Amino acid sequence: MDPLAFLIEPFAYDFMQRALGMSLLVAAVCAVLSCYLVLKGWSLMGDAISHAVLPGIVIAFVLGIPLAVGAFVAGLACALLTGYLKYNSRVKEDTVMGIVFSGMFGIGLVLFTKVETDQHLNHILFGNVLGVTVGDLIETAIIAGGTLLVVLAKRRDLLLYCFDPNHARAIGLPVNVLHYGLLVLLSLTIVSSIKAVGIILVIAMLIAPGATAYILTDRFERMLVIAVAVACGSSVLGTLISFHINGATGACIVLVQAFAFLMVFLFAPKRGLWPITRLFGRGNGGSPDNVRSADAP
C-alpha cells in the first residue's frame, strides 16, 4: 500500500477527522493525569472511578440531565465512599476500592437492563469514537481543556502532594484540597474520555503513557511532555490502524500504547531490560549498575 495513502486517505472522511480530534483530546488529558496516578500509586483508583460512573450515566439518562454530570457525580461518590470506608474500618484501601467499584458497576449494569435507553451498552463500555458528533467534540474539549488548564497551573503543588504530603502540610499547603482536587480532576478526565474509549478501556489511557514516560526520564516536566507525546502518537496510529483493519478504535489506541510501553520497557536507554544504547554498542547506558528497571511498574 502507498504509505502516503495509508496516512491521508482515512481523514478524507468527516467522521475520521472527528474521531482523530476526539482521541487526541482524550489522549492529552489522560496522559497528563497518568503521570500523577503512576507516581501517586493511584492506578487502581482510576480503574475504580471509571467503572463506578456507569450507574451515574443510567440515572442521569432517567432524570434527563447531561450524562456527563451523572457520570462525574457517581465517579466522585466512588472515591469519597472508598475514603470513608477505609477511614472507618480496618480494611485496606485497595480492598475497599475493589468492593465499592465492582458494587457500583453491578448497580449500573442492573439499572441499564431495567431502563429503556437510547444508549448502547457496548458504546459506554468500550467507546464509540467513530460515532462522535461535533457536539460531543465540543463537550469533551470544554471538560478536557478545563481539566488540563487546572492540572498544568497547579502541577507543582500536585507533584509535591504526591511526593511528600507531610512537607506539603508542614508548609501550610491545603493538602485536603489537593487530595480531593486530584480526585475531581481524575473524575473529570474519565468523564471526558467515555465517548472515545469507554469506561473499561480508559484505565489504559490513564496508566500506560505515564508509566512509559516514567521509565524514560528523571524529570517530571519531561515526563509530562513524553507522556502526552506517546499518548497522542498512539492515538493517531491507533485510529489509522483501526480504519485499515476495520477494528475497534479505542482498543487499537490502547494496543498501540501498550506496545509503546513494552518497547520502552525492553529497550529504554537507561533502564530498559536490553538498553538500545548497548545493543548498538554506543555509550554505557546499559552498565550493570542500572538495575532500577527491575522495580519500574
Add this chain to the structure above:
Amino acid sequence: MNRVDLLTRSEAMARPASIAVRDISVTYPNGFTAVRDASFELGPGTICALVGVNGSGKSTIFKAIMGFVTPSAGQVQLCGLAVDKAVSMNIVAYVPQSEDVDWNFPVLVEDVVMMGRYGHMNLLRIPSNEDRRKVDEALDRVNMSAYRTRQIGELSGGQKKRVFLARALAQEGIIILLDEPFTGIDVTTESAIIDLLRELRDAGHLILVSTHNLGSVPDFCDQVVLLDRTVLAAGPTAETFTQENLERTFGGVLRNFELSGHALHEDDDARSLNVITDDERPLVFYGVKKNKKKEGRPDRKGGE
C-alpha cells in the same frame, strides 16, 4: 503573598523560637490513645532529642507539632502561636525519615530543595530570583551544589539526608524537626550533619530530633525529652539523660550490660562500665559500681 502576610511572617520570625506542648493527649479515630498528658517546653538555640521506643509517641508528638493531628486535650504553641497559624507562616520545617521518601520519584536535587520555597511563592509556584538564591545558598551550605541536577535516587544515604536538610534551610523555618536523621548513614556524614545542626542552633533555631541512636545524644543535644506514651522526663541532657531514666524509658527493650571488676581491670576497685544499646551506637556510662549484687561477674548475655 500580600503585604500583611509578609509583615506577620517577619514579625513571627523575629520572635524567639519556642515549642510549648501543654498537657496534650492524642487519640486516633480507631480509639487508640498514642500520647496522654504530655508536656514539655523548649526555647531558642536548642537541639533537643525526642527519645523513646517505637510506638512511644515520637511521631505523634511530631504530628501534633506540625498540626497533622489535633490533640483531644491540651494545646501546642509554636513561637507563642497556635499550630495552624505557625504552619501557615512557614515556621516549621520537617526532614522526613529516609524510608518515607520514594527515591525513584522523577525529581532532581534542586527540585526537592525548591519545594522548601513553595510556601513563600505565589499560587503558580513560579520561583523568583530570591527563591533561586535561597536554594543555591541552602545547597552550598550542605555541600550538595555539585549534585544539584542528580535524580534523588542516585545519591548516597548521607547525601539524601543533606538534600532534605537543604530543603528545610531553604524554607527558613526557625523550628526544624528531624525524623530519625542518622538511620542508614555513615559516621562521617553523621558528624557533618551534627556540625550543621550546631551552627543552626547557634543562629537561634530550635531543632527537635527524634532518634533511637542513643550514643550520639549526649554529643550534640542540649535537651532531652524521654517518651513512653507520655513524657517520662524532660530537661537538660546532663540531668535527664541518666541511666535510671533510660531504663524507665526503654524497659526491657534495649540491651543493657555492665562490665566491672575483673572483666574490666586486673585490680580490685569499684570502677564499672555500663553499656546500653539497641545495636546501633551504644550508650556507655562510666561510673562507680554502687550495688555489688553481681559480685563483679560481667553480664555477657546481651552480646559482645
